Structures are given as structure tokens and as C-alpha cells.
Amino acid sequence: MEGQDGMAEHIGDEAAAMMSDGVDRLLREQVDTALLSEAEGGNWSAALWAKLERAGVPQCLLPEAAGGAAVEPALALRLVRLAGYHALPLPLGETVLACALWHQAGGEPLPGPWSLGGDLLELRAAPEGMRVTGVARRVPWGGAVAQVLVCARDEAGHARLLALSPQRASARAGENLAGEPRVDLEFQGVVLDASRVRPAPAACADGLLPYGALLRAQQMAGGMERALLYAVQYATQRTQFGRPIGQFQAVQHMLAEAAGHCAAATAAADLASAAWGGADFVFLVAVAKSRAGEAAGRVAESCHQVHGAMGFTQEHPLHFTTRRLWSWRDEFGHEPYWQERIGRLVCAAGGERLWPLLVGG
Amino acid sequence: MALFRFDSPRFPPQAQAAREQARAFLADELEGGRFAPHRSSWSTFDAAFSRRAGAAGLIGITWPRRYGGQERSGLERYAITQELLAAGAPCFAHWVADRQSGPQILRQGSEQARTEILSRICRGECYFGIGMSEAGSGSDLAAVLTRAVREGDGWLINGSKIWTSNAHNVHYLIALARTGAAGEDRHGGLTQFIIDMASPGVTVRPILNLAGGHEFNEVHFQDYYVPDHLRLGEPGQGWAMVTDELAFERSGPDRFLSDYRLLVELVNRVGTEPDAREAVEIGRLVAHLQSLLGMSASIAALLEKGLSPNIEAALVKDVGTAFEKDIPEVARRLVACEPGLDAQSDVFAQTLGNVVLHAPAYTLRGGTREILRGIIARGLGLR
Numbered sequence A: 001m002e003g004q005d006g007m008a009e010h011i012g013d014e015a016a017a018m019m020s021d022g023v024d025r026l027l028r029e030q031v032d033t034a035l036l037s038e039a040e041g042g043n044w045s046a047a048l049w050a051k052l053e054r055a056g057v058p059q060c061l062l063p064e065a066a067g068g069a070a071v072e073p074a075l076a077l078r079l080v081r082l083a084g085y086h087a088l089p090l091p092l093g094e095t096v097l098a099c100a101l102w103h104q105a106g107g108e109p110l111p112g113p114w115s116l117g118g119d120l121l122e123l124r125a126a127p128e129g130m131r132v133t134g135v136a137r138r139v140p141w142g143g144a145v146a147q148v149l150v151c152a153r154d155e156a157g158h159a160r161l162l163a164l165s166p167q168r169a170s171a172r173a174g175e176n177l178a179g180e181p182r183v184d185l186e187f188q189g190v191v192l193d194a195s196r197v198r199p200a201p202a203a204c205a206d207g208l209l210p211y212g213a214l215l216r217a218q219q220m221a222g223g224m225e226r227a228l229l230y231a232v233q234y235a236t237q238r239t240q241f242g243r244p245i246g247q248f249q250a251v252q253h254m255l256a257e258a259a260g261h262c263a264a265a266t267a268a269a270d271l272a273s274a275a276w277g278g279a280d281f282v283f284l285v286a287v288a289k290s291r292a293g294e295a296a297g298r299v300a301e302s303c304h305q306v307h308g309a310m311g312f313t314q315e316h317p318l319h320f321t322t323r324r325l326w327s328w329r330d331e332f333g334h335e336p337y338w339q340e341r342i343g344r345l346v347c348a349a350g351g352e353r354l355w356p357l358l359v360g361g
Numbered sequence B: 001m002a003l004f005r006f007d008s009p010r011f012p013p014q015a016q017a018a019r020e021q022a023r024a025f026l027a028d029e030l031e032g033g034r035f036a037p038h039r040s041s042w043s044t045f046d047a048a049f050s051r052r053a054g055a056a057g058l059i060g061i062t063w064p065r066r067y068g069g070q071e072r073s074g075l076e077r078y079a080i081t082q083e084l085l086a087a088g089a090p091c092f093a094h095w096v097a098d099r100q101s102g103p104q105i106l107r108q109g110s111e112q113a114r115t116e117i118l119s120r121i122c123r124g125e126c127y128f129g130i131g132m133s134e135a136g137s138g139s140d141l142a143a144v145l146t147r148a149v150r151e152g153d154g155w156l157i158n159g160s161k162i163w164t165s166n167a168h169n170v171h172y173l174i175a176l177a178r179t180g181a182a183g184e185d186r187h188g189g190l191t192q193f194i195i196d197m198a199s200p201g202v203t204v205r206p207i208l209n210l211a212g213g214h215e216f217n218e219v220h221f222q223d224y225y226v227p228d229h230l231r232l233g234e235p236g237q238g239w240a241m242v243t244d245e246l247a248f249e250r251s252g253p254d255r256f257l258s259d260y261r262l263l264v265e266l267v268n269r270v271g272t273e274p275d276a277r278e279a280v281e282i283g284r285l286v287a288h289l290q291s292l293l294g295m296s297a298s299i300a301a302l303l304e305k306g307l308s309p310n311i312e313a314a315l316v317k318d319v320g321t322a323f324e325k326d327i328p329e330v331a332r333r334l335v336a337c338e339p340g341l342d343a344q345s346d347v348f349a350q351t352l353g354n355v356v357l358h359a360p361a362y363t364l365r366g367g368t369r370e371i372l373r374g375i376i377a378r379g380l381g382l383r
């Protein structure tokens, strides 16, 4: 689907490029093997988070009046892709999206960092206020963040956004294959202050699953690019039979095919980002998450094959990226989940309606 | 970061208008029953269709007005192209001329060639074929043996081309011939010529394809005379021109929409209440297609800016033709149906039959998958 003209209240292209170069540089300098290994040991990288906050990245999607940088959603999501590229072990994308959605819903500013949960919870009126019940499963950094944004339905079936403090939940710690915290937060009739409940904007009518899925799609696009660059670099350096293995056609073709998957996934993730706030947002997120998830498995496979045994060690950094790809593809809906949603929509509309769905009009 | 350039382009509102223009034309064609989408595709030759498309202002629209064009943007052309493909319209008569020959003549042709030829293409009356491949020169295009030597004010051509689509139906070919020494990189000494099929010295022998269709041919040149004004570019510069031309030939939506109609028929056949497996498989194809549309739109925007995104074009064609080949396999998995083109077969079976028989060509024509992967690998810095 085709992008729309940028809106005037957003920062210009040059400022956007500066911001994304700045984030790239910061992450390149800071996210090294040591930091990644400590994060897997359960360490919250406070110094790096503080640097990101000083650079205005977590709040970048907020309007300037709310302390943000008013970047376009497409740029904010390019920053998320950079975070994926560098395997940043912090909930940057989660915070960017959650605080922006909270603001959009009319919520008062709350301190970050934020996370978001894809599960729908239950909201019930009680004499002492609103009570929330349910389990938000596998919440990214659910134990470390200040707020978790979730969607809940009240008795009348209306969707509400809730800014929950994880301290009010009983938590069960967990982590994904890359050692990123994924925490089950169970809320058992927790009473909420009215300031923490907002009517969900239309954009969240489907809950928050699509937003989490978009984050992971962009992170996967970044991660795949990183894995490919590792593999290309390795293929030009590693010599066997008297020449760099990248000169073998079988190796070239493996990487060329992987590059095609990576490019398709990236295009899909960008289409979804550009559709932020549009009527086709959820459809394009479904496309992005399922295409990126499929690509991630293929790209990780090829990149490992090219690296031989070296890529199967902790000594080579490839695993920081590929273990994330193997987890991200299953978070916020795996490929069949989103494919089925697309398929049902397309079939219900009929074959002749497919084309306008794809290109508009 | 940034291995390749695939930015989401911003389309001008005119592109939507062009889309509507094409849709109105196609709706009228379908209503009049003037083509059968389940048995045609862009590589179906139908001169009457192309004349109507020309009259409707859908051909050569980006070219200067003085040559019959409309000076519209490449993105408008891109939208029209997509619509023709999605409708399964039989476009092959004007396709090559509109996609690559016309632009090549505009960039590299003599003033006389432009004036004599371009406006006829725009009217849908003048068709082109591609004379690149030879018996000994398929993927290895630099190995062409067809020779052109100076003769008075023009050139004499001797040799043979093969797999020349529509040579029996078109007015002109653009042929690649050797005019000088190959040089060390083997890319020197090649020149492109416009071949007028009505002139003496050129003969066409049909080669039937496996589906029984007569699409491609063998073409023989015996002391065939080309006047110099039908030469394209400077002598010896043919390789660079062929490379540019292939960026147009490879990058378009025709590299992933050849069998779009089968996807439409599959959705119709499965019906409005698919089971989980059907929904997943169809959803997967749609996700692939939407991603390809995103990739190819960004290439259209790069071409419009005058860039030559050869590597990106190779990526789209490689991913796109793999997708095209996937559609019939998914369709077979979901629908128990014997493909057939016989009278007993219904629309779905005929669409499937047509695609199964033509799919082998998807990853060959316009550069094989393996050659494209070599180009991508070069883009990655591996060669």
C-alpha cells in the first residue's frame, strides 16, 4: 500500500536522519558482547537507558508539548529496527509505542520505562473503583518497567487502555531464548485509580497485539540485516580450499536467497509502519509479522550454515541475533496466527476484492 | 546498516487517477467479454487488445508529447501496469515496446527512429521483440555471435537469434550483435540495432512451447541490411545499454503477477468461510504478495529518479518468481482438482492448468534465477 504525504507537525527529513544516525552510533558504541551478556544475567542496563532517555528516544513519538520529539511513526519504527539490528536488550520499542498510545488515549504522563501486553484483561466496576483481573502473559521486561500498557474490556464490552504498575501483580519470571525477560503478570481484582484507565482509542480496538507484532516485525528486519552482514563478512574472510568461501556459488546463492527474504520482510515492516493510524493498519501488521517471521527462520538458518561451527559457539556474536530472531517470530502472534487472520479476511471479501485490498481504491 | 535501498515511496495523487483510468478501461473490456482472464496473462499476444489499450491512452504515457506520449510520471505508468496485470489482460503485443524498447529508443535512438516509431507504439499499433539470446548464448549473453559489419551507410547483419518471443507477430526487434572485439571483460564490441521485420534478409521459424503455444521463435539474418539511423547508441556500447534495459525488464510487477488470476480463483474456490488450513495458506500468499508490492513500488520510485537499481531489481525478480511458482503448489494443496484446458474443466481447473504449463518459464525468462542470485551476491560484496 502506498505511503501518505508527511504531516507538517512532524520533524523534517534532515532532523530525522540525524536522530537515526545518532541512535545508530550510540547503540553501536554501547551494545557490545559484555553488555549483552550482563543483560542475559538479569542486569538492567541502567546507564544505557539513561543515555537513550537523554537523547529523547523513548518518548520520540510524543508531541513536543508532551515532552516528545514529534517524529513520524515511520521514523520511530526505523529506530526500533535499529534496536533490533543492535540486539538492544532494553524495552525501547515497547516504551516508544506504549507511552505514545497512552498519550493518544488522553492519559496523564507517567514515568517510564514502559512495556505492553498483548492479552485482553477484564475490567469490572466495584464500589471502591475499577478492578482489573487477568493474566498478561510474557510481558517484555515485565518485572523491570514502571508501567505496563494493556487493553481490557469492561462489563459493557468497551475497550479500555490501562497503565498498570507491575508491582500490583503477582509476577512469574521467565525469559525468551535470548534471555530477554518475559514475565507473566497476574492481576487479581486489583483496584485502579481512575487516572490509570482511559477509553481505548479506535486504533486499539483490536487490543495491543498488533502493536507488539509491529515492534517485533521491525526488530526482526533489523536482526536479519545484522545476521546477513555477519555472514557476508565471514564468507569473505574464512578461507577453505584456498579461497574465501564466499567465492563458492552454493554459498553465494544461499546468501542471495536470504537477502531476498530480508528485503521482503523489511518492505512489509515499512508498509505496516507507514499505515500507523490508518484503516489498513492491522491488515498490514498481519502481513509484516507473518512475512518477517517466515523470513527470520530462513535467514537465521542460512547465516548459521555459512558460519560453520564457529557460528554455533558463544564466541561468535551471531547467536545474540539469531536467538532473538527465533524468539521474536513467535512473540505477539506467530506466522500461522496472522496468516489465518489475513486469509479469513481475504476469503470473506472474495477474490475480486483482493486487489483493491492490496493496492487501495 | 542498509544493505539495499527499499524505501516506501510517496505516490502522487495522479497515480491513483491513472489506476482509475486503467480500471475503467478494463471493466469495459471484461463487460464486453473481449478477453478471458482465466486463460490469459501479460504474456498473451492480442493485437486488437493492445490497439484498444493504446486508444485508451495506456501505452507510452511517460514519453514526450512530440513522440505521441503524455509526459506523465513513471509512477502513473507503474499503477497502470499493475492494473493490467491484476486483470490478467493479454498485453504481450505492446508489453515489450512499452516496457523497454520504447524507452531505449527514446534514450539511444536517432531522431528519425523516434519520430517514425514511438507514436505508433503509443497508439498500440507497433510491437517489439527482444533479440538477445542465441543458441550458444543464453545466460552468457556476452557470447553472442551474430555479427554486424559496416556496409555503406549502414550495417550488414548475419547470424541467428533464438527464443525470440513474438518474432512472428512484431514489427521490430531490438537485436544485440557483435560489431568489434570483445576485449578483456568480454563486454566490449557489442551494439544494439532496431530490426525492421518487413525488410528482406530476416526469416522466422516457429518453436512451439511445451504448452503447445507458439510464443517464441528462431530468427535468421542473412545479409540483412540495417540503415545506420536504426542503430541504438554508439557502436560498442551495447553491453551497458542491455544492462540498463534489463533493469526495466526485471524490476516490474510482471515478475510476480504472472499468475495472480490463479490466486483470485483460489480465493473464490475456497469460498467465504475457509477452514484454518485454507486461511493460513491463502494468508501466507497474500502476505508475500503485499510485501512484493512494497518492494517493487520502491523500485519504481528509484527508476523514476533516474537511478539504475539493478541489484534491487534482481532481488524483486528472484523473490517474485519464487512466489509465482508457489501459487499453483498451494492451490493444488488446497483444492483437489485435476488441472485441464479441456472443455470438461471448469474455470479453476483451466486457470491452474494454464499456470502449471507456463510456470517453468517464470524463473528462466528475463534472466534465470541462478544468474539473478549471482547479481545479488555481487551486490552483497561476495564477488
Ligand SMILES: Cc1cc2nc3c(=O)[nH]c(=O)nc-3n(C[C@H](O)[C@H](O)[C@H](O)COP(=O)(O)OP(=O)(O)OC[C@H]3O[C@@H](n4cnc5c(N)ncnc54)[C@H](O)[C@@H]3O)c2cc1C
Residues within 6 Å of the ligand: B129, B130, B131, B132, B133, B134, B137, B138, B139, B140, B162, B163, B164, B165, B166, B216, B361, B364, B365, B366, B367, B368, B369, B370, B371
Ligand atoms: C518463455 C521464454 C521467453 C523468452 N523470450 C526471449 C526473448 O524474447 N528474447 C530473448 O532474447 N530471449 C528470450 N528468452 C530466453 C531467456 O532469456 C533465456 O532462456 C535465459 O537467458 C537462459 O538462457 P538458456 O535458456 O540458454 O539457459 P542456459 O544459460 O543454458 O542455462 C541453463 C541452466 O544453467 C544455469 N546456469 C547457466 N549459467 C550459470 C552460471 N554462471 N551459474 C549458475 N548456473 C548457471 C541456468 O541458471 C539454468 O538453470 C526466453 C525464454 C523463455 C523461457
